[in-house]
Amino acid sequence: MLSDAEKAAIRDRYKTLTDNLPGFRPRAAQRQMLAEIANTFSRSLPVVDGELPEREGESIVVVEGPTGVGKSLAYLIAGGVMATMRGKKLVVTSATVALQEQLVDRDLPFVVEKSGLPLTFALAKGRGRYLCPYRLFGLTAGHAQGELLAPDPVLALWDKKPEQAELDTLREFADAFYARSWNGDRDSWPAIVDDSLWLRVTNDRHGCLKTACPNRAECPFYLARDVLETVDVVVANHDLLLADVAMGGGVILPAPDDSFYCIDEAHHLAKKAVNQFAAEHSLAQAMSWLEKLPQLASRVEALVDKPELTAGAADAAAACAETLTEWLWLLGGEEALSPVEGGDPTWLIDDGRLPEHLKQPTANMAVSARSLYKNIAGMADAVAEARRDKPADAPLLDKAQTDLGFIVGRAEQLTAVWDLFEREADDKAPPIAKWITRKLDGKGDYLFSASPVSAAASLEHGLWRRAAAALLTSATLRSLGEFDLLLTQTGLKWLPGVSCVALDSPFDFPAQGELYLPPLNASPKDPGAHTREIVEWLPKLVDETEPVGTLVLFSSRKQMQEVAETLPDNFKQHLLVQGALPKSVLLETHYRRLGEGQPSVIFGLDSFSEGLDLPGEACVHVIIAKLPFAMPDDPVGKTLARWIEKRGGNPFIEVTVPEASIKLIQAVGRLIRTERDWGRVTILDNRITRQRYGKKLLASLPPFKRI
Structure with a gap:
C-alpha cells in the first residue's frame, strides 16, 4: 500500500519540477501515470527469509502513454521515489540507443535538477562493448604480431590473417588506454572498429580471469559494473535485460527481486526476447574448434591434476565431431537443401518435429554436447583454482584460461542449439522452430538454428514472477484497441493481477x-x-x-x-x-x-x-x-x-x-x-x-x- 510519506514525496517532487518550469501546463494524463506507477509499485511483495513470494502480477502495470504525455518524466519521478524509499534499484530499459542516450544525457539530469530528487544514475552495457586490457596488452607486447598469427582457438572466428592496419589499430588502442585518453568503451573510440578486430580485444564471461586477472583494477567492464552497484538508477537496453534474465538474473544487472523496472518502448520486448532465447551454430566452425580441443586438454592436464575432466572433454569432443560428420552425410541427400537460385537453401522442419531418421543423431548430439560443456566448464574451474594455488605458473594458466573461455562459450552455444533441437513441445504449447541452412559460398557449410516461436513462458518465469515491480510503457501498446497481443506475447496474460491503462492523448x-x-x-x-x-x-x-x-x-x-x-x-x-x-x-x-x-x-x-x-x-x-x-x-x-x-x-x-x-x-x-x-x-x-x-x-x- 502507498504510504503517506511516499505520496507526499512524489507530490512534492512533481510540484517542484513544475514550479521550476515557467509556462509548464499540467497534464492530467501525466499525473495519472505518476499515480498508476506509484500505486502499482507499492503493491510489491517483499522477499521473506530468502524465499520469493507468489507473485501474480499485482505489482506490474502496462501503460500506453501517447506522444506528448511526458512518460519518461512520470516514470523517473514516481519510479525514482518509490525505488529510493523502498530500498530498490530503478532499472530503466529501452529498445533504442537514441532513447538510452536521451535518458542519461537529458531526462535524468533534467529531473534531478528541476525536481530536486537526488538520483544517481549510470548506463549499463554488455561486456562485449568493453576492452579487455589483459588481452590487448598480451597482443601488443613485443611478441604481438607472432601472437596474433599463432594458432589458437579464437582464430577460428577470423576469416583472414590480420592486416598491418589492424595491427596498427591495436597499438593505437594500447597507447590510448595506457595514457588514459580512452576509457576502453568501444562506443567512445573516435573511429568505427571492425567487429572481427574488436573480437580480439574484448572478452566474454567464460574467458575472463575475473579476480585473478592482473589488470582487474583497470578493467573497463568491472569499473563500469562497480559503478552500477553504487547508483540509484541503471539505464540499459532490452537486449541486456533479456541476456541477464537468460543467465538467471542478477548477473549483469541488479537482481530482479531487488529491482523496480521501467521498460520503455515495451512493444519491442516480445520479439527481442524470442531472439534472445534462440541459438545457432555453424557445422564447419564447430568442427574447427572441436579439432583443437584435444591439444588444449593436454595442455590443461599438464597444469592441473584433473585427468578425468580432460579425458572426458576429449571423448565428448570426439563424439560431437563423429555425430556432426554423420549429420554432414545425412544432409547431403536432403532434397530441401538442394542448391536454389537467389540464395542459400533452408530446410524448415515442419512443426519443429524431426523426421524419425534424425531423432537418434539429434539425441546423440545433445548428449555429447552436454557432456562436452560439463567437462570443459569443469576444466575452466580447475584452472581458476590452480591459478590461486600456483602463482609461479600464472602466465601458462592465464593463457589456458582464456583459451578455455573461448571453447566454453562455443560449447555453451552448441549445447543450446541441440537442447532446442531435441526438445519437442506438447500439442498445446507453441513449437520450437528448427531449421538448417546450407551455405553455398566457400567450401560450403551448414548452419543449425532453433528458436522458440514465443518467449512468453520464459518471460513469465524468468522476469515477471521474480521482479519486485515493473512498468511496461510505450506510445503504442494496444493493437486494434486492446492489450491482448502484448499480454499474450510477453506472458503477462498468465498473471491475473496485471493492470493495463490507456492514457488519453493531450492532442486535439x-x-x-x-x-x-x-x-x-x-x-x-x-x-x-x-x-x-x-x-x-x-x-x-x-x-x-x-x-x-x-x-x-x-x-x-x-x-x-x-x-x-x-x-x-x-x-x-x-x-x-x-x-x-x-x-x-x-x-x-x-x-x-x-x-x-x-x-x-x-x-x-x-x-x-x-x-x-x-x-x-x-x-x-x-x-x-x-x-x-x-x-x-x-x-x-x-x-x-x-x-x-x-x-x-x-x-x-x-x-x-x-x-x-x-x-x-x-x-x-x-x-x-x-x-x-x-x-x-x-x-x-x-x-x-x-x-x-x-x-x-x-x-x-x-x-x-x-x-
Whole structure:
C-alpha cells in the first residue's frame, strides 16, 4: 500500500519540477501515470527469509502513454521515489540507443535538477562493448604480431590473417588506454572498429580471469559494473535485460527481486526476447574448434591434476565431431537443401518435429554436447583454482584460461542449439522452430538454428514472477484497441493481477489533423498497378509551392525505389530517399531546404515509421503507401503461423493484422508531435476501406477529421 510519506514525496517532487518550469501546463494524463506507477509499485511483495513470494502480477502495470504525455518524466519521478524509499534499484530499459542516450544525457539530469530528487544514475552495457586490457596488452607486447598469427582457438572466428592496419589499430588502442585518453568503451573510440578486430580485444564471461586477472583494477567492464552497484538508477537496453534474465538474473544487472523496472518502448520486448532465447551454430566452425580441443586438454592436464575432466572433454569432443560428420552425410541427400537460385537453401522442419531418421543423431548430439560443456566448464574451474594455488605458473594458466573461455562459450552455444533441437513441445504449447541452412559460398557449410516461436513462458518465469515491480510503457501498446497481443506475447496474460491503462492523448486530433483515403483502383496485391497509381497520386497530394515537409512511408524498399525512379523530374528534385544518404545528412538537408523556402519530401521505410521526430512544418503530411502487413516469411514466423492454422486459427487475423495495427498507429504518429502541430495523413491502400479488417484498423487510429 502507498504510504503517506511516499505520496507526499512524489507530490512534492512533481510540484517542484513544475514550479521550476515557467509556462509548464499540467497534464492530467501525466499525473495519472505518476499515480498508476506509484500505486502499482507499492503493491510489491517483499522477499521473506530468502524465499520469493507468489507473485501474480499485482505489482506490474502496462501503460500506453501517447506522444506528448511526458512518460519518461512520470516514470523517473514516481519510479525514482518509490525505488529510493523502498530500498530498490530503478532499472530503466529501452529498445533504442537514441532513447538510452536521451535518458542519461537529458531526462535524468533534467529531473534531478528541476525536481530536486537526488538520483544517481549510470548506463549499463554488455561486456562485449568493453576492452579487455589483459588481452590487448598480451597482443601488443613485443611478441604481438607472432601472437596474433599463432594458432589458437579464437582464430577460428577470423576469416583472414590480420592486416598491418589492424595491427596498427591495436597499438593505437594500447597507447590510448595506457595514457588514459580512452576509457576502453568501444562506443567512445573516435573511429568505427571492425567487429572481427574488436573480437580480439574484448572478452566474454567464460574467458575472463575475473579476480585473478592482473589488470582487474583497470578493467573497463568491472569499473563500469562497480559503478552500477553504487547508483540509484541503471539505464540499459532490452537486449541486456533479456541476456541477464537468460543467465538467471542478477548477473549483469541488479537482481530482479531487488529491482523496480521501467521498460520503455515495451512493444519491442516480445520479439527481442524470442531472439534472445534462440541459438545457432555453424557445422564447419564447430568442427574447427572441436579439432583443437584435444591439444588444449593436454595442455590443461599438464597444469592441473584433473585427468578425468580432460579425458572426458576429449571423448565428448570426439563424439560431437563423429555425430556432426554423420549429420554432414545425412544432409547431403536432403532434397530441401538442394542448391536454389537467389540464395542459400533452408530446410524448415515442419512443426519443429524431426523426421524419425534424425531423432537418434539429434539425441546423440545433445548428449555429447552436454557432456562436452560439463567437462570443459569443469576444466575452466580447475584452472581458476590452480591459478590461486600456483602463482609461479600464472602466465601458462592465464593463457589456458582464456583459451578455455573461448571453447566454453562455443560449447555453451552448441549445447543450446541441440537442447532446442531435441526438445519437442506438447500439442498445446507453441513449437520450437528448427531449421538448417546450407551455405553455398566457400567450401560450403551448414548452419543449425532453433528458436522458440514465443518467449512468453520464459518471460513469465524468468522476469515477471521474480521482479519486485515493473512498468511496461510505450506510445503504442494496444493493437486494434486492446492489450491482448502484448499480454499474450510477453506472458503477462498468465498473471491475473496485471493492470493495463490507456492514457488519453493531450492532442486535439479532430482540430489538428485530417485523414484522407483517396479512391484508389489498384490493390497492393497487384504491385505493379499499385506502384503506378502511387506515382500518379503523389504529385496531386504534395504542393510543390509550399515550403513544408512531407513524409512518405513504404513497406517495401523495391516499391520505394521504383516510385522514386518513376516520378516526374520536377518532383524528383524535392525527394530525399532513405538509404541514399546517411540519416543525419538526410535530415539536415530536409531542414535546410525548408529554411530556404523549398518543399521537401522524405521517402522512408519501416525504421522511419518510429522514432523519427519532425515537429511543426518539418512534417505536415504523412503519406502511407501500403498497410504495414509483415507476412511471416522467416522460419520462426512460418512455424508460428502453421501452429495457429493447425489449431483452427487464422494467423493473418490473429497475428498479422494486430501487429500491422501497431505499426500503422506508429506511422500515423509521425504527424502530430506537439500541441501546435497540424497536418494530414493519407493512406494509399484501398484495403482499409474494402476489407472487413480495414474498419478495425481505422477505428484504432487517432480521431482525425475525415475528408
